[in-house]
Amino acid sequence: MVDYGGDLTPYLGGPVQRIERLGSRFALAVELPKLDQEEARVWVSRLLQAKRSSGVLGWPQLGNGVGDEGAPRVNGAGQGGTVLSLDGLPPNKAIKEGWFFSLNAGGRRYLHMITADAVASNLGAVTVTIEPMLRIVPPDNAVIELAAPKIEGLVQGNEGAWEPDLAEEVGLSFTLVERE
Structure with a gap:
């Protein structure tokens, strides 16, 4: 989690206040093992492309998996904060x-975590609490990827070390950080 909030600690005592700021997001640090020549060539090409546009990687869904997700979508426009109706x-x-x-909106994915158990109604509607807070106001019917979430963002790392020969010898490492 890349946290843009902060704690406000008074100089003369008193309670510490948490100040939440819009913009907290996720990042994924990746270390690839040694790659064969073909894999190395493709990975280096895609990493260099993702430095200037976007890269997309699957995000691990821990546990036994989600199972049948149906076709989840945002239920209603104008939502914000840490609660989302689906x-x-x-x-x-x-x-x-x-x-x-x-959450897929405006041609971009935004990764979020569900922070409390919930159960959909017999009509398949549910309200979930999430972190971080929504960074955009999602449109009604925006697609939700629950069974196979993905992180989308810009690649950061030592692009000088992204050489196919080096990837064959030691692998590659990089970080994918959501853009907004």
Whole structure:
């Protein structure tokens, strides 16, 4: 988690206040093992492309997996903060704390974590609490990727070390950071 909030600690005592700021997001540090020549060539090419545009990687969904996700979507425009209404889930679908999902809006993915268990109604609607807070106002019916969430962002790392020959010898390492 890349946290843009902060704690306000008074100089003369008193309670510490947490100041939340819009913009907290996720990052994924990746270390690839030694690659064969073909894999190394493709990975280096895609990393260099993702330095200036976007890279997309699957985000691990821990546990036994989500199972049937139905076709989850944002239920209603104008939402913000740390609560999100969804629909399109299977009836009575259990949503688990700690699951991740990606929200697709405006041609970009935004990764979030569900922070409390919830159960969809018999119509497949549910309201979930999430972290970090929404960075955009998602449109109604924006697609939610629950079973196979993805992180999208810019690649950071030592691009000088992204050489196919080096990738064959020791592998590659980089960090993918959400853009906004």
